[in-house]
Amino acid sequence: MRQPGMYSGMLSGLSGKTGPHSLPLARIKKIMKKSGDDVKMISGEAPIVFSKACELFIEELTRRSWTTTMQGKRRTLHKDDVVSAVVATDIFDFLVNLVSEPPNAADEDAPGGTSDTEH
Amino acid sequence: MVFGGVGGPDFDGMACMQAMEVCQNSSLPPADEPIDNNDRRTTERPGGGHGGRGGVREQDRYMPIANVIRIMRRILPPHAKISDDAKETIQECLSEYISFITGEANDRCRQEQRKTITAEDILWAMGKLGFDDYIEPLTIYLNRNREIEGGRTSNSLRREAFYLNKRGNASNTGGMDYYYGPPPPTLGMLPPCAPPHHQAVGYVDPSAAAAMGTYYGVGPSTGSSSSSDNSPPQATLAGFDPFTPFKY
Numbered sequence: 001m002r003q004p005g006m007y008s009g010m011l012s013g014l015s016g017k018t019g020p021h022s023l024p025l026a027r028i029k030k031i032m033k034k035s036g037d038d039v040k041m042i043s044g045e046a047p048i049v050f051s052k053a054c055e056l057f058i059e060e061l062t063r064r065s066w067t068t069t070m071q072g073k074r075r076t077l078h079k080d081d082v083v084s085a086v087v088a089t090d091i092f093d094f095l096v097n098l099v100s101e102p103p104n105a106a107d108e109d110a111p112g113g114t115s116d117t118e119h
Numbered sequence: 120m121v122f123g124g125v126g127g128p129d130f131d132g133m134a135c136m137q138a139m140e141v142c143q144n145s146s147l148p149p150a151d152e153p154i155d156n157n158d159r160r161t162t163e164r165p166g167g168g169h170g171g172r173g174g175v176r177e178q179d180r181y182m183p184i185a186n187v188i189r190i191m192r193r194i195l196p197p198h199a200k201i202s203d204d205a206k207e208t209i210q211e212c213l214s215e216y217i218s219f220i221t222g223e224a225n226d227r228c229r230q231e232q233r234k235t236i237t238a239e240d241i242l243w244a245m246g247k248l249g250f251d252d253y254i255e256p257l258t259i260y261l262n263r264n265r266e267i268e269g270g271r272t273s274n275s276l277r278r279e280a281f282y283l284n285k286r287g288n289a290s291n292t293g294g295m296d297y298y299y300g301p302p303p304p305t306l307g308m309l310p311p312c313a314p315p316h317h318q319a320v321g322y323v324d325p326s327a328a329a330a331m332g333t334y335y336g337v338g339p340s341t342g343s344s345s346s347s348d349n350s351p352p353q354a355t356l357a358g359f360d361p362f363t364p365f366k367y
Contacts, residue, residue: 022189023182046238094215
């Protein structure tokens with residue numbers, strides 16, 4: 001497994017120091033604000049906690065997805081593997097609708113291509 | 120004449136450092152957001168073309184895909200490949216996760232009539248929504264960050280700036296730095312080009328000296344311990360011998 005080197009590890013925030021985090025804090029903040037109309041103020045620490053939480057989330061989802069990939073004796077992780085992981089994990093229930101939607105076609109001409117109206 | 124202020128370190132560098140901290144947490148697109156040419160969503164439909172998404176840019180709704188992939192690769196064996204649709208799906212799931220947790224945290228804040236979502240609210244929401252396993256590592260991470268950040272109050276930034284400055288200055292005065300100008304006029308303290316223990320004259324007025332590049336003796340020599348050295352150390356002053364008045 002590729003491991004980050006000592007310095008790149010520090011840069012990606014693996015050493016736990018502040019400074020550059022693995023994920024851009026401003027983007028996290030934007031997504032948080034979009035989650036509800038009445039989200040007003042976010043403390044400085046909240047995006048920092050999220051940057052770590054997102055890492056943990058991606059790692060867990062990836063790990064579980066890869067289990068399905070290995071069971072299929074494949075080396076490429078496909079979307080279906082992610083869907084299986086979501087379905088099999090209770091705490092990922094909130095994702096079930098999101099991942100089982102029809103894939104966004106590059107062309108919007110297909111009927112039902114937009115997914116926002118379904119729920 | 121211009122002094123840097125009593126205690127030279129009190130300069131704009133501190134404001135710079137504080138500005139840097141602000142910039143890191145601002146909502147302006149920061150330098151740490153990579154421009155990701157491989158992310159479909161950042162290169163296509165910058166206006167957010169899909170119906171119903173309003174004016175929201177697609178790239179603002181998701182974390183940069185390069186970062187997501189990098190984290191995935193920590194888990195996967197080196198030979199593993201990831202299909203594009205898997206990458207995008209995880210990217211979407213991630214945004215949904217952030218919204219999900221934030222929504223719950225925000226509900227709690229609203230109920231308790233608080234306006235700001237704190238890190239504690241986030242941790243609480245994670246516990247409530249089943250992500251208990253995350254709470255401990257997140258708490259450790261947060262506390263570690265707080266320890267580091269706790270040292271960087273405005274006072275310690277001031278000290279930091281002072282010591283950084285001090286290290287850059289070879290002066291052996293052992294006292295205040297003269298980075299921005301002569302030191303405050305103190306008996307025995309002399310401008311940087313004249314190490315005090317070599318100086319055989321008495322008190323000089325450094326402000327006057329700095330302004331006019333000359334030294335004015337104001338009394339008989341105080342006779343320092345190394346009084347054998349009578350030669351003027353400031354030979355750099357073109358031909359000017361400040362000890363002339365004292366030669367009897």
